[in-house]
Amino acid sequence: xxxxxxxxxxxxxxxSPAEWEALCDGCGRCCLHKLEDRETGEVSYTSVxxxxxxxxxxxxxxxxxxxxxxxxxxxxxxxxxxxCHWLPPTCAYRRILSGSPLxxxxxxxxxxxxxxxxxxxxxxxxxxxEAYVDAENLMPYLLPEGAWEGDAEPCTAGRHADxxxxxxxxxxxxxxxxx
Ligand code: SF4
Ligand code: SF4
Numbered sequence: 001x002x003x004x005x006x007x008x009x010x011x012x013x014x015x016s017p018a019e020w021e022a023l024c025d026g027c028g029r030c031c032l033h034k035l036e037d038r039e040t041g042e043v044s045y046t047s048v049x050x051x052x053x054x055x056x057x058x059x060x061x062x063x064x065x066x067x068x069x070x071x072x073x074x075x076x077x078x079x080x081x082x083x084c085h086w087l088p089p090t091c092a093y094r095r096i097l098s099g100s101p102l103x104x105x106x107x108x109x110x111x112x113x114x115x116x117x118x119x120x121x122x123x124x125x126x127x128x129x130e131a132y133v134d135a136e137n138l139m140p141y142l143l144p145e146g147a148w149e150g151d152a153e154p155c156t157a158g159r160h161a162d163x164x165x166x167x168x169x170x171x172x173x174x175x176x177x178x179x
Pocket of ligand 1: 029
């Protein structure tokens with residue numbers, strides 16, 4: 001059982017398994033395929049999601065078996081968060097690690113799992129499953145640079161006052177992965 005407002009006083013290392021899971025905002029962004037430029041190391045997101053992601057719910061459809069079914073699915077741990085520079089700026093793990101507060105739309109703050117969708121943070125209606133695209137050619141699905149910049153700003157309007165991850169994948173002109 002997560003402690004009351006645990007994210008305000010616990011580090012990632014100090015969180016219980018239940019608290020760690022609860023910290024995920026359910027945005028689904030980390031389940032998008034990414035490409036890494038071999039020359040610069042720059043990671044770019046695509047709008048193509050892992051085949052196990054429910055695009056509407058933004059949840060993994062096989063969370064308990066994800067590592068068996070998708071070998072590239074990464075087990076995010078406190079130690080890995082600092083290395084996963086490709087995590088989106090809105091990611092709750094990244095924000096807590098950097099000392100930033102959770103935004104108003106985070107379900108732990110709002111008390112409503114729907115606010116991550118209402119705020120436009122989640123992938124809902126914005127992504128396509130890899131089941132419907134040519135996985136060997138993701139270039140047409142690259143998101144523009146800086147597409148998510150500024151998303152992490154907390155709301156000042158007073159509206160309100162399980163973690164999945166897919167590392168960069170390979171493409172002919174890109175390297176295999178970045179951690
Ligand atoms: S791990 Fe981070 S980016 Fe992925 S769904 Fe959870 S909060 Fe969103
Ligand atoms: S948690 Fe892993 S297996 Fe599940 S949808 Fe996300 S990337 Fe795919």
